[in-house]
Amino acid sequence: MKQSLENALQHAVDQLLKENGVEAEVQVQLTRPKQKQHGDYAANVAMSLAGRLNREPRTVAEMILSSVEWPDAVEGTEIAGPGFINIRLKHASEAEVIKKIVRQGRAYGCVELSEGAEKVNLEFVSANPTGPMHVGHGRGAVVGDSLGRILTSQGYSVHREYYINDAGTQIGVLASSLWKRVEQQAGIDVELSDGEYPGEYLVEVAREFLEQYSFEDLDEMDHDREVWPIVIDYAIEKMMEMIQNDLAALGIEFDRFFSEKTLHESGKITDLIEQLKTDDLIYLGTLPPPKGKEVKDYNPVEQWLFRTTRFGDDVDRPLAKKDGTPTYFAADIAYHVDKFERGFKRQIDIWGADHGGYVTRVQSAVKALTGLEGQPEVLLVQMVNLTRGGEQVKMSKRAGTFVTLREVVDEVGADAVRFNFMTRRVESQLDFDLEAAKQKSDENPVYYVQYAHARVCAILRKAGEEGVVAVEAEQVNSSRLIADEEKKLVALMLSYPEMLDKAANRHEAYRVAVYLMDIARSLHGFYHKHRVISSDEELTQARMLLVTAVGQVIRNGLLMLGVSAPERM
RNA sequence: GCGCCUGUAGCUCAGCUGGAUAGAGCAACGGACUUCUAAUCCGUAGGUCGCAGGUUCGAAUCCUGCCAGGCGCGCCA
Numbered sequence: 001m002k003q004s005l006e007n008a009l010q011h012a013v014d015q016l017l018k019e020n021g022v023e024a025e026v027q028v029q030l031t032r033p034k035q036k037q038h039g040d041y042a043a044n045v046a047m048s049l050a051g052r053l054n055r056e057p058r059t060v061a062e063m064i065l066s067s068v069e070w071p072d073a074v075e076g077t078e079i080a081g082p083g084f085i086n087i088r089l090k091h092a093s094e095a096e097v098i099k100k101i102v103r104q105g106r107a108y109g110c111v112e113l114s115e116g117a118e119k120v121n122l123e124f125v126s127a128n129p130t131g132p133m134h135v136g137h138g139r140g141a142v143v144g145d146s147l148g149r150i151l152t153s154q155g156y157s158v159h160r161e162y163y164i165n166d167a168g169t170q171i172g173v174l175a176s177s178l179w180k181r182v183e184q185q186a187g188i189d190v191e192l193s194d195g196e197y198p199g200e201y202l203v204e205v206a207r208e209f210l211e212q213y214s215f216e217d218l219d220e221m222d223h224d225r226e227v228w229p230i231v232i233d234y235a236i237e238k239m240m241e242m243i244q245n246d247l248a249a250l251g252i253e254f255d256r257f258f259s260e261k262t263l264h265e266s267g268k269i270t271d272l273i274e275q276l277k278t279d280d281l282i283y284l285g286t287l288p289p290p291k292g293k294e295v296k297d298y299n300p301v302e303q304w305l306f307r308t309t310r311f312g313d314d315v316d317r318p319l320a321k322k323d324g325t326p327t328y329f330a331a332d333i334a335y336h337v338d339k340f341e342r343g344f345k346r347q348i349d350i351w352g353a354d355h356g357g358y359v360t361r362v363q364s365a366v367k368a369l370t371g372l373e374g375q376p377e378v379l380l381v382q383m384v385n386l387t388r389g390g391e392q393v394k395m396s397k398r399a400g401t402f403v404t405l406r407e408v409v410d411e412v413g414a415d416a417v418r419f420n421f422m423t424r425r426v427e428s429q430l431d432f433d434l435e436a437a438k439q440k441s442d443e444n445p446v447y448y449v450q451y452a453h454a455r456v457c458a459i460l461r462k463a464g465e466e467g468v469v470a471v472e473a474e475q476v477n478s479s480r481l482i483a484d485e486e487k488k489l490v491a492l493m494l495s496y497p498e499m500l501d502k503a504a505n506r507h508e509a510y511r512v513a514v515y516l517m518d519i520a521r522s523l524h525g526f527y528h529k530h531r532v533i534s535s536d537e538e539l540t541q542a543r544m545l546l547v548t549a550v551g552q553v554i555r556n557g558l559l560m561l562g563v564s565a566p567e568r569m
Numbered sequence: 570g571c572g573c574c575u576g577u578a579g580c581u582c583a584g585c586u587g588g589a590u591a592g593a594g595c596a597a598c599g600g601a602c603u604u605c606u607a608a609u610c611c612g613u614a615g616g617u618c619g620c621a622g623g624u625u626c627g628a629a630u631c632c633u634g635c636c637a638g639g640c641g642c643g644c645c646a
Binding site: 031033034035038042044047050051057080081082083084128165168169170287288289290291297298299301303314315318319320321322323325327328329332352353354355356357358359360380382383423424425427428429431436439440441443444445447448450451452454455458459460461462463465466510514517518521524525527528529531532533547568569 | 570571572573574575581582583584587588589590591592593594595601604605606607608609610611625626627638639640641642643644645646
């Protein structure tokens with residue numbers, strides 16, 4: 001509908017421009033006015049054209065309107081305010097959408113996956129396999145998963161990936177932490193050193209480890225060459241198992257877990273560095289001391305530096321550490337190039353805000369190596385502030401007062417966690433209150449929306465009990481739906497596909513949550529003002545179809561967020 | 570010092586590729602359950618859109634400067 005109106009207007013505008021010898025292309029864009037007295041759609045072209053045509057905006061509007069050939073659904077138009085063109089539609093034609101929604105069901109709002117669908121690589125979570133995930137990871141996980149669902153619904157071919165940082169120093173720390181826990185259980189008196197992982201979870205893992213391996217056997221083996229690899233592999237496997245379980249508790253799955261270690265082992269990183277040398281993209285140099293903080297032990301060291309400054313970065317970045325092993329950055333470049341080689345020209349990475357300083361560097365490197373501009377597209381998810389009844393939940397890894405994501409999910413439920421994490425833009429920090437998330441009240445948007453869905457189901461159940469049989473959707477006279485609350489619902493349902501499209505293109509998954517709160521509110525308002533089941537059979541049928549459609553849209557939206565849609569509450 | 574994010578009602582936030590009278594929820598106050606679910610609804614009240622300039626027919630929205638908070642700034646990931 002919106003499209004056909006835009007086309008009609010565009011045609012008239014093009015003509016007007018041609019007649020007046022204006023070369024420029026002006027794009028017509030319709031918006032839905034906030035005020036209903038401003039019609040169903042509004043266009044501001046006349047005002048933006050006024051300057052070029054050197055005439056009053058309202059005059060321009062008249063000129064445009066005189067030559068538009070509107071589709072049948074248009075009831076009338078008017079020029080209002082400073083020069084808006086307001087379009088009013090015949091209501092019947094709008095309300096017809098409820099038939100389409102019921103007919104399409106789950107597919108309403110979705111774009112079909114076509115053969116040539118654009119491949120998108122969506123990387124998210126990628127939490128280090130050194131311990132349980134915290135709530136911050138959870139937010140990234142939920143945002144990523146929902147964005148994946150939304151992109152898929154809009155016709156993208158989405159590949160979900162988790163990058164396992166299973167190489168590097170922190171893995172060594174993990175392994176030594178685990179080994180000490182093993183030794184402790186074998187009766188040896190050792191203490192964890194500073195910086196090692198003190199969490200209880202490793203005690204449990206150590207216990208399981210000793211069920212599988214005999215400490216005496218291991219003690220006789222060469223520690224560095226034989227035991228160490230066993231401990232490392234075991235630790236990583238167990239950590240990933242735990243992480244995957246925690247993700248599963250939120251209903252999140254991946255297509256692939258990509259191991260950083262394989263990049264090292266396959267020689268991809270050394271190949272990459274050789275390649276960069278021949279391309280003269282790296283050089284031996286020294287970095288200036290870091291800014292902004294006192295560094296006492298700064299020693300300038302000559303190392304391989306990537307010329308990221310050529311591609312927009314502030315300083316060149318090291319690819320190898322002092323001991324010659326590749327930096328995390330080097331591996332990450334290889335990873336992103338690997339994605340590119342696997343055919344992903346479009347990559348989305350979801351990172352915590354604390355990695356913000358890393359974005360330009362990776363994009364610069366990717367640009368240098370693949371020519372892709374602005375890839376990967378990075379979403380920085382801001383921190384989560386965990387509170388309980390308004391009180392800050394103090395967390396310290398060292399003191400062991402660390403609240404894990406799993407604990408939160410177990411306490412408040414996956415639906416509440418997911419929905420609440422989706423109610424804010426990723427740029428804004430999120431306060432998450434454990435008490436509020438458990439409350440079954442207005443404070444908790446998830447129940448508000450789910451209740452609207454359950455309410456629709458209750459109405460339809462009741463109709464069944466009273467022997468009201470829904471007729472074929474096509475037989476329903478939707479033009480009976482003329483109350484303000486009904487028009488509002490119709491308008492919202494009509495905008496659902498537009499909203500999803502926007503959410504996908506701008507990577508703004510929270511829009512779905514905001515939309516759902518909006519349509520739930522309208523449903524509740526409608527419910528209190530009007531009765532669906534009445535003695536007016538024709539109206540009863542129309543309203544039953546209306547609420548059926550609302551229920552469908554709510555279900556579809558909740559599905560995008562991975563939140564359940566209960567039929568009873 | 571530099572970079573990124575944020576600043577809108579008492580609180581938490583929408584609105585930000587410029588549009589008409591800046592919207593919700595919570596909290597406050599007043600109402601609505603013999604009715605299809607009150608986990609709900611209706612009403613009242615609440616605003617220098619951080620501050621100051623600029624751009625223009627029009628700025629919460631774009632630009633510049635400043636203020637405040639968060640995150641980050643060596644071969645950690």
